Amino acid sequence: MSTFRDRVINVVRAIPPGRLMTYGEVAQAAGKLRAARAVGAIMRANKLSFIAHANDPNAIPCHRVVAAKYRLGGFNAGTKQKQQLLRKEGWSITKKQKLERHV
DNA sequence: GGCCTGACGCGAA
């Protein structure tokens, strides 16, 4: 039996580098179209952050989950960290926190 | 079981 939380974790772990998914899309992929907010709560509660386990296949790349319209959204370790990680994966951010592919 | 809390989303002003 997989709980909503487990499905969300799986979906997020399946996001490849360079790809982004919004909280809403993750919610939908996990089976709850309007649970974007709940997804955020789950990300926040996630202990196995990608930062501390970058090479661990069990790590959860939660920095690839952004808010609607490709706005940055939040991050447990600080939005600063999130920006930095995304920058390494080919994304740059505008002053209004909009993510855009660079180069 | 009920109440409170948000890493959200979206339409309206």
Next chain:
DNA sequence: CTTCGCGCCAGGC
């Protein structure tokens, strides 16, 4: 484009 308000949902107490 900015700000507000309200709906939505899982989690933690």
